[in-house]
Amino acid sequence: MTALFLVDDHELFLAGVLSEMGPEFEIAGSASEVDEAIDAIRASEPDVVLIDVHMPGGGGVRVVADVLSTHPDIRFLALSVSDAPEDVIAMIRAGARGYVTKSIAPAELSASVRRIAEGDAVFSPRLAGFVLDAFGRQIPTPIDPELDLLTPREQEVLRHIARGFAYKQVARKLNISIKTVETHVSSVLRKLQLSSRHELAVWASDRDIV
Amino acid sequence: MTALFLVDDHELFLAGVLSEMGPEFEIAGSASEVDEAIDAIRASEPDVVLIDVHMPGGGGVRVVADVLSTHPDIRFLALSVSDAPEDVIAMIRAGARGYVTKSIAPAELSASVRRIAEGDAVFSPRLAGFVLDAFGRQIPTPIDPELDLLTPREQEVLRHIARGFAYKQVARKLNISIKTVETHVSSVLRKLQLSSRHELAVWASDRDIV
DNA sequence: CCGTCTATCGGGTACATCCCTGAGTTGACC
DNA sequence: GGTCAACTCAGGGATGTACCCGATAGACGG
DSSP states (O other): OOEEEEEOSOHHHHHHHHHHHTTTSEEEEEESSHHHHHHHHHHHOOSEEEEESOOTTTHHHHHHHHHHHHOTTOEEEEEESOOOHHHHHHHHHHTOSEEEETTSOHHHHHHHHHHHHHTOOEEOHHHHHHHHHHHHHHSOOSOOGGGGGSOHHHHHHHHHHHTTOOHHHHHHHHTSOHHHHHHHHHHHHHHTTOOSHHHHHHHHHHTTOO | OOEEEEEOSOHHHHHHHHHHHTTTSEEEEEESSHHHHHHHHHHHOOSEEEEESOOTTTHHHHHHHHHHHHOTTOEEEEEESOOOHHHHHHHHHHTOSEEEETTSOHHHHHHHHHHHHHTOOEEOHHHHHHHHHHHHHHSOOSOOGGGGGSOHHHHHHHHHHHTTOOHHHHHHHHTSOHHHHHHHHHHHHHHHTOOSHHHHHHHHHHTTOO
């Protein structure tokens, strides 16, 4: 049976969720304060933690990040009144595997917890679109036609320049002379119609060349 | 009742899914080939399309991207034997709202379709972790505590440097002397523990400072 | 009133970078 | 065997950067 831990600073809400989820899951414990929650979750090692986002003392984000650093197998489902993009992103970055709003029906909530326990990602309808849109925008096409203009060696030099290395460092890493690095960079600048290594660095980071 | 459209180049598999999903959903149609699928989906305008990833003639990615360009409200659930990261990313980028493997149980599949119809994102357990990991890595924190170390003027200079401008150009844009720009950059480098404007450009672009 | 912070400049030095010309080596292709 | 592209390296000059020294002026708070 899935062991569930609850965290929410509203005691009344906590009691409500406890009574709804009690028959379905093994309640490993509950907490209404951040530091208390971190310690209790570490001690009870539940399968899933249902956690409020907005709480005094760092909020749910701190609990998730903190616990995951020592117990990466515990899964977190964020439960919040807010559907603000910043909150969702913060929780996902911290490591939450799902995010639902408090307006959810009890039956839907227990179904969501079960899915999280199985390893699925769960998002409320309105959030799913936002999360996937952001995800899609953030993964750019790795191929660029202009990159084909460059020879393999030139691309290799370009990648090092893009990381912020000086010519001297690039030369040492590739076991070639500084003068050779200069030659390659000059070719790259000419082929890409750029005028300085600074513009080149911007050009490269825009295309995630690392 | 949710209108469902099926696309799969394996006729036998298509027939199996049809018989399983038939009682639960209104079957808007089905197709076993890419171009045929695009036309038929546009004509029938279903709520959800269950689509195979690997198909001759461009695969499911082409169908999703093509149909969404004219019908952005149709939702796609990818169904594949592959759980390769490239396939998953390609389908998400194209606009699919979910991705499950063909080893899924029929009951789970119909539940997934229902969730997709409601607007949720659905992923198989093994894929959920991968998608969220990639998502977390790709969304940087927009606010950075180290930026508060810099004075407003220093941040302004930093933004120009991050765009690849030379000191001379920055000076002209801000109507100050080159020497002043040098002073500001020096302060920024010292405060951020960096050693050259090249590293600074990388630092800035990592944080989307533009 | 005085200290600190911020923003503004300058001189001067050491080094990095950009650009030019020139030149030797491979390997592929005809 | 000649051509060509890619890769390698060098000299040298013009410009850009990093960092040291210094200075002035305004704002703000104790």
